[in-house]
Amino acid sequence: MANPEHPRLIIHDFLSLDLCKELGFIHKSCGTVGYRPNVFSTTLSHLIATNCAHLIMPFVPIRERLKEKVEEFFGCVFELFVEFTGLISWSRGASIGWHSDDNRPYLKQRDFAAVCYLNSYGKDFKGGLFHFQDWEPTTIVPVAGDVVMYTADSRNIHSVDEITDGERLTLTLWFSRDGSHDEDAKLISFLSQSQLHRSIHESHLFLPLPASxxxxxxxxxxxxxxxxxxxxxxxxxxxxxxxxxxxxxxxxxxxxxxxxxxxxxxxxxxxxxxxxxxxxxxxxxxxxxxxxxxxxxxxxxxxxxxxxxxxxxxxxxxxxxxxxxxxxxxxxxxxxxxxxxxxxxxxxxxxxxxxxxxxxxxxxxxxxxxxxNKLGKEMLMSLPYWKTHQSIFCVPSLGLEEGTET
Ligand SMILES: O=C(O)CCC(=O)C(=O)O
Ligand SMILES: [Fe+2]
Structure with missing residues (x-):
């Protein structure tokens, strides 16, 4: 049960190390310069835009599991939409002071955050500890595979110390109750456009195409x-x-x-x-x-x-x-x-x-x-189901959930 004053949850070993490494591979080979100094990011729409739509497949089961967990823990079953999914890395010099994640007028739709650590403090980077301003735990030491979930409002003011060495990598999702901020709908429309001329029956080379x-x-x-x-x-x-x-x-x-x-x-x-x-x-x-x-x-x-x-x-x-x-x-x-x-x-x-x-x-x-090629095939086979349901999910008949963690 969530503490109503500071609703937050930390889960250890939520993602396997191999999954962390796979997402690390995607970020280090597809990421762009990010939104803040010394920060780099890989969004799902960027993957689609650079002819790497197949690389969204590893995210699909993780997003599903994270959403289920957030809904269950914060007591809002079947209510949430993924508002944003992104890989974010912080290099030396990056930090963020005390803030809540909904602290801008254009971020008000954010209700919950889930931050998955994909690499580890002390081993892959130095600095970069996460702190909550009030209540326990006050400090979270990032360890690959762990996830922290919290409400995006002022009950969970937090900060991240400056990175002093290496590159700190996370998978970060925000969730909203507002369906008009559903990331899936936008991604599916973009995907449909980008895959218009592809068919499952042809073999394709999934070669990346750089953005600007x-x-x-x-x-x-x-x-x-x-x-x-x-x-x-x-x-x-x-x-x-x-x-x-x-x-x-x-x-x-x-x-x-x-x-x-x-x-x-x-x-x-x-x-x-x-x-x-x-x-x-x-x-x-x-x-x-x-x-x-x-x-x-x-x-x-x-x-x-x-x-x-x-x-x-x-x-x-x-x-x-x-x-x-x-x-x-x-x-x-x-x-x-x-x-x-x-x-x-x-x-x-x-x-x-x-x-x-x-x-x-x-x-x-x-x-x-x-x-x-394997991921590309899976993506092309899933797309019709995603379009029908206007939702990105593991299509059971394709057995895509086989590779997921339990
Ligand atoms: O990476 C983290 O530990 C948290 C990042 C954060 O606070 C944010 O992106 O708003
Ligand atoms: Fe934050």
């Missing part, structure tokens, strides 16, 4: 000049020990030299380099590269047994490729120190972040494709 380059440029206020800061996708790739260059037959160097609008070059085919070597595989754009390297990071230890036919070779970098790598770095990583501050964690073992073997990486590229 401004959404990936940090810090955002300097987006128009591109004179400082970095592209966050580029920075994340770099933080994992990789660099980029163009495919052989392509010379975009002139664009880098002369045009201010060089940012578009990351929307074009790219290849990966590591140290003095080129990995001989072509990606359609920077988001494609980022998904592959983040997937490898997520799954590295499980890929030994994955059977596939994608054998990637490595070649020594030529002098001109080396120059190209450096020029791309100069263009998209104007402030290398800043990128390091945002996306690497000094408490973390660097070897863990940087380990690489070619067979594992080749398997990851193939396994990523299989993963996307």
């Amino acid at each position: 380059t401004k959404m990936y440029w940090f810090p955002p206020e300097q987006a128009s000049t591109y004179e400082s800061g970095c592209d966050i996708c580029f920075a994340r790739i770099h933080a994992l020990g990789y660099n980029l260059c163009f495919p052989q037959d392509k010379s975009c160097l002139s664009a880098l030299d002369t045009s201010n609008d060089f940012s578009e070059t990351l929307m074009e085919p790219l290849r990966l380099t590591r140290g003095e070597e080129l990995l001989d595989v072509e990606f359609v754009n920077i988001l494609h590269v980022l998904q592959a390297v983040q997937f490898y990071c997520w799954k590295a230890s499980e890929l030994q047994t994955f059977e596939h036919e994608k054998k990637i070779n490595r070649l020594p970098l030529s002098q001109s490729q080396r120059e190209e790598v450096n020029r791309l770095k100069c263009a998209f990583l104007k402030d290398e120190q800043l990128a390091e501050t945002l996306f690497s964690c000094t408490t973390r073992d660097k070897c863990e972040q940087h380990c690489f073997n070619l067979a594992g990486f080749s398997a990851a590229v193939a396994a990523w494709e299989a993963y996307c």
